[in-house]
Amino acid sequence: MSENSSNTEWPLWEVFYQPKDGKPYEHAGNVHAPDAEMALQNARDTYARRNEGISIWVVPSNQITASTPEDQGPFFDPANDKPYRHPQFYSVPRAVKKRK
Amino acid sequence: MSTFDTIPNTNQDALVEVLLRLADDRLIHGQRLSEWTGHGPELEEDLALANVALDMIGHAASLYGYAAELEGKEDEDYYAYFRDDIDFKNIALVELPRGDFAFTIARQFLFSTFSYFLYTGLIKKVEDEQFRGMLQKHLKEIKYHLRHSREWVLRLGDGTEESHEKIQEAIDEIWMYTGELFDLDDADEAAIKHNHFIDVTSLKPEWKKIVAETLEEATIEMPDDDQYMFSGSRQGRHTEHLGPLLAQMQFLRRSHPEAEWK
Numbered sequence: 377m378s379e380n381s382s383n384t385e386w387p388l389w390e391v392f393y394q395p396k397d398g399k400p401y402e403h404a405g406n407v408h409a410p411d412a413e414m415a416l417q418n419a420r421d422t423y424a425r426r427n428e429g430i431s432i433w434v435v436p437s438n439q440i441t442a443s444t445p446e447d448q449g450p451f452f453d454p455a456n457d458k459p460y461r462h463p464q465f466y467s468v469p470r471a472v473k474k475r476k
Numbered sequence: 477m478s479t480f481d482t483i484p485n486t487n488q489d490a491l492v493e494v495l496l497r498l499a500d501d502r503l504i505h506g507q508r509l510s511e512w513t514g515h516g517p518e519l520e521e522d523l524a525l526a527n528v529a530l531d532m533i534g535h536a537a538s539l540y541g542y543a544a545e546l547e548g549k550e551d552e553d554y555y556a557y558f559r560d561d562i563d564f565k566n567i568a569l570v571e572l573p574r575g576d577f578a579f580t581i582a583r584q585f586l587f588s589t590f591s592y593f594l595y596t597g598l599i600k601k602v603e604d605e606q607f608r609g610m611l612q613k614h615l616k617e618i619k620y621h622l623r624h625s626r627e628w629v630l631r632l633g634d635g636t637e638e639s640h641e642k643i644q645e646a647i648d649e650i651w652m653y654t655g656e657l658f659d660l661d662d663a664d665e666a667a668i669k670h671n672h673f674i675d676v677t678s679l680k681p682e683w684k685k686i687v688a689e690t691l692e693e694a695t696i697e698m699p700d701d702d703q704y705m706f707s708g709s710r711q712g713r714h715t716e717h718l719g720p721l722l723a724q725m726q727f728l729r730r731s732h733p734e735a736e737w738k
Contacts, residue, residue: 411631
């Protein structure tokens with residue numbers, strides 16, 4: 377970048393885009409921007425220039441609360457030994473299948 | 477048709493002249509913006525400027541392409557690479573050196589605001605379907621260029637003391653080159669007669685209104701309109717800055733006219 381650019385980086389924003397109407401938003405990546413409007417524009421230039429989506433969300437990265445690696449056990453393991461918690465555990469009755 | 481030929485009087489000549497004037501503005505502006513690639517103030521802005529540059533060069537390519545079709549030239553490259561500065565019909569505003577970021581943004585804002593009104597007006601008037609189709613396609617991107625540059629004018633103007641000073645200086649410096657946006661010459665009049673162009677002088681009030689509103693919101697003082705205005709570029713009387721720009725843009729193609737991308 378330019379030699380006289382300042383070293384103070386703009387805040388980071390997470391970018392989500394909606395591929396089609398009614399579809400859930402997907403995480404695309406992140407951008408730096410001084411404020412929300414510029415974050416939207418930068419997101420458009422970085423992630424949505426080739427028709428990838430119809431709508432964009434930008435969220436300040438520091439506003440996201442994430443689970444930590446230490447949470448992995450308590451958060452996700454219990455599901456492994458309780459297969460009946462998964463919908464796939466149950467076979468669909470024939471009558472229901474037919475209706476489709 | 478070269479610069480010193482008489483006014484275009486056939487329907488086709490009038491259309492070609494309009495296509496080349498629009499395309500030259502966009503090619504030269506795009507070339508200037510592309511100089512920022514790798515030098516943007518931030519990675520994201522580097523990308524944004526390169527995108528706008530690409531859009532403008534793309535607009536120029538399609539306009540040149542249509543002119544080439546009408547004039548029986550091989551393709552759009554003829555106009556971009558094998559004409560000299562005197563044959564270029566762009567206004568001086570777009571050939572001025574890129575300056576600093578504030579200058580680049582100020583120029584883009586003033587030009588994109590004008591382009592927005594010009595294209596909107598042309599779409600209503602132009603009867604040639606191929607030409608109108610291009611205008612409609614380009615207008616979508618012009619709206620984005622306007623939004624991008626307007627948002628930056630607001631932030632620079634109403635930002636820090638230094639950014640305010642820089643954008644105010646840029647606007648003041650550029651102002652004398654905005655007169656050409658609204659110059660109307662005999663070639664334009666001929667094109668208007670054939671429904672290929674509109675009276676650009678009628679766009680001035682709308683342009684001024686948007687510019688005035690934006691500058692006010694950005695706390696930038698609007699320069700006095702009652703000052704010397706540069707003119708003559710459309711007739712080939714350019715500033716000293718166009719020659720070096722063309723030299724850089726054209727030398728490779730001219731040195732290797734038969735070269736192809738493999």
